[in-house]
Amino acid sequence: MIDLDDMDRDIIRALMRDATQSATVIGQGLGLSQPATWRRINRLKQAGVLRANRLVLDKEKLGFGVTVFLGVKLAMKGRVSLEDFERAVSAIPEVQTIEHILGLYDYRLKVVARDISDFERVLRRRIMTLPGAGEVEANVLLSEERLTGPL
């Protein structure tokens, strides 16, 4: 954990609105010169606070009309290691995120598919055959909202 001042927080907030903004623009909004802003952003990157810049795609325009969240409970915990399960899931291209959670289910997977029948194929041939996969719960995504930020 790193300590940031208010200016750092303002810079992060600005970047969260639009990660493509230049140091010049951000600095103008905060009354800071371009080099000073740039140094702060660079320091935050170096410190690992700003981790990456991820591309947001329009899934529908790419032909993926269906997004499903799967809660997966492992059967035979211990007999099959979590690492085995994670490695096998990672190899499925339709799986977008893998989250190891504590609760009713062990893993939460975000899966995209072209349509419902395509999803069924993924579910039956890829997910259900995973090593150790037990109970599975599915939730279809209706609409997603944006992400604001705390701080």
Next chain:
Amino acid sequence: MIDLDDMDRDIIRALMRDATQSATVIGQGLGLSQPATWRRINRLKQAGVLRANRLVLDKEKLGFGVTVFLGVKLAMKGRVSLEDFERAVSAIPEVQTIEHILGLYDYRLKVVARDISDFERVLRRRIMTLPGAGEVEANVLLSEERLTGPL
């Protein structure tokens, strides 16, 4: 839905690995000149396939040690509109994402907090008091994995 050729797909894949790459670098990896690469990227942006560039922060380094997924079931559906609920949730800064889903729960919320007691505060004072909020299920995030891509 837009039709893309293999080159477009390769470019998107490259950008998904690192969205900050220049057209020059991407083009080199694919045996394409800088202007040609740039024109394709631009076309994809214009078409809305490449929607945005989102900043990925290190939550722990910012002091948010706890991430919880909440499944929220609405009580009194119809009496309180989904819009009311969504507007109220959007005002909570600790809520990172709001997903409207079809399944056992109506919404899935991703909530960050400094620690468990901070999360309890958010849950009791912000989430439980939401208009229409009924049953709530919580899952604590243990570890998150990266996102590869299909196509």
Next chain:
DNA sequence: CTTGAAAAGAACTGCCT
């Protein structure tokens, strides 16, 4: 911290195959 400026590189344009 600031301003100013130089060097590097990325984005964009027009023309030609």
Next chain:
DNA sequence: AGGCAGTTCTTTTCAAG
């Protein structure tokens, strides 16, 4: 479509106050 060459703009780095 793609490539080449050139211009413009931004990023990045440095010097000096």
